[in-house]
């Protein structure tokens with residue numbers, strides 16, 4: 001692989017340790033910081049705790065997770081939506097910004113794509129605790145069992161296709177980077193660590209030789225996938241909402257639900273990308289490439305989606321609440337003023353208003369301000385998913401609440417949080433940094449080829465912030 | 469559609485209601501689901517699966533030869549005193565947990581603000597909302613018009629609990645109540661004992677019917693509220709031994725079905741007595 005094109009980006013900076021793009025991008029692969037193993041250890045213990053809780057649930061039934069006939073869907077379904085939702089952040093930062101030729105994206109794409117790559121499977125794993133009998137999950141992949149009129153099956157197809165696209169979208173930009181890394185490894189002492197990565201990169205690179213022709217073809221392929229992944233992600237989140245919306249329950253049976261899911265996914269997805277980018281920047285010293293301006297831009301992107309989400313929430317609740325039909329009005333009243341009011345208003349303040357407020361004032365619009373806002377968004381949007389999933393699942397369908405003395409009356413079901421789903425949820429959350437740490441131990445954390453290409457000045461080099 | 473003629477039986481005594489609209493809604497929904505399935509097929513799945521699709525979309529509703537019994541239930545709300553003996557009889561017979569009220573007696577409020585009682589078994593819908601949503605086809609309809617659950621197939625997604633407009637489905641959240649040896653095979657017609665992690669619901673005591681027995685709840689109702697019958701022979705009987713001609717009984721007493729506007733075409737008919745409207749708008753939005 002000696003014929004790989006290596007542009008000279010960043011190499012002639014004054015302090016080579018910090019601004020040499022390739023050195024910085026490869027450092028997590030080549031060096032083990034002191035905190036690495038302890039972090040892996042702690043995170044693994046948390047994940048194992050979640051698995052233990054799941055085993056307990058399998059042995060004792062879904063009832064141990066707080067479910068009952070009055071609340072047949074709750075936290076696992078909300079987690080499924082949340083985790084699959086945040087994986088959208090990778091697609092938006094990488095694909096949308098790529099298609100709009102926003103050159104500032106370049107230092108973020110690898111981290112964003114890796115975030116999508118790890119959160120999507122974690123979200124899919126929630127199918128397992130969600131099922132009453134996970135031992136028969138194979139029926140979902142065994143065609144003779146398929147009932148094609150079922151929205152759950154549509155979900156399953158959509159999410160699986162999206163996973164495939166996410167893997168390809170992570171892989172393609174990695175090819176030239178693997179070629180660069182492979183070449184760089186020629187100078188390294190051939191330790192086991194280097195040898196393992198060398199064989200990995202050889203597989204990743206395949207027959208890619210790095211000629212200008214190949215580069216053009218590869219970029220064409222990346223552009224194609226970037227175009228494909230956007231409608232794919234939109235359809236995945238829409239179809240995900242069909243599982244809820246294809247019913248006659250007030251609150252699920254909403255035309256707005258698919259749009260709502262897509263926008264929520266974009267909103268929380270960008271927020272999670274901010275968090276992973278911020279953490280990577282600190283831990284792997286990417287300050288020279290990921291600048292405060294990146295955070296502000298991501299923050300603006302985020303609150304654009306946040307404002308859209310606030311608007312959809314308002315529209316939905318206003319119209320349904322106004323309708324006066326027993327089911328819809330009762331459901332809205334329970335959310336804004338009844339048994340679900342506290343979580344709803346937590347979302348409204350922490351996930352709706354506060355991020356807007358933070359981004360509105362220059363004084364708060366700092367790196368840490370954006371990180372705080374993003375944290376609020378991720379947490380509040382999880383709560384919002386609970387507020388989307390739980391109320392309709394606890395709705396009384398036989399007794400009309402209105403006939404029973406007003407919108408707040410009626411025999412509503414109750415979901416009880418127990419330690420089982422909480423452990424599993426914490427484990428899934430811990431799995432995000434765990435898997436990201438593992439991923440960045442094997443692949444360069446910055447997409448070197450993309451950044452170098454952009455720095456060579458073809459696309460909008462004026463806005464590029466490499467090494468700035 | 470072998471079931472249309474019974475529908476007409478009901479349509480007659482539902483003269484004041486807009487039967488046509490309800491039928492149109494239902495056909496629309498089924499048609500849409502089929503079209504959606506075909507769309508999925510066209511996009512992602514190969515033609516080799518066509519048979520699976522047809523089998524899945526038409527669960528056991530093919531025309532059988534000869535007259536087939538078409539089971540139905542009539543619930544005379546004028547007589548119910550809310551004793552819930554039907555509920556417990558059902559739970560005893562099927563070894564159910566206390567909260568698995570396949571026959572649930574709701575306390576409802578009528579237009580005058582007075583309480584009345586409403587027993588609610590599975591409505592055995594002719595166009596069930598629960599069947600098409602199951603990803604693995606665990607719900608199906610028998611030629612006799614019973615909607616049943618195959619618990620050896622059910623993976624426990626609970627989307628049928630979401631779909632059923634009558635809250636008629638109950639999950640097995642923990643180990644089922646242990647049951648001794650049963651007179652019937654454990655199958656969808658007699659899912660005893662229940663299976664952990666799957667959905668159960670009223671089966672209209674399907675396995676007992678061929679032996680000439682009435683469902684447990686019907687036999688055990690001391691007020692004669694519950695009638696069980698066959699639409700083909702147009703006769704129903706209650707636990708007290710009273711026999712009625714279904715078509716005239718329903719027509720004379722202005723029978724209604726629960727949530728007619730959902731287009732599910734229930735085969736459980738309610739006879740409202742004193743301004744009981746079953747809160748028919750309870751979840752429409």
Ligand code: SF4
Nearest residue numbers: 590591593598615632
């Ligand atoms: S009442 Fe519910 S469970 Fe019974 S057939 Fe109708 S939709 Fe299915």
Ligand code: SF4
Nearest residue numbers: 558571670672683685
């Ligand atoms: S018909 Fe049988 S299964 Fe259905 S409620 Fe009555 S006793 Fe229970």
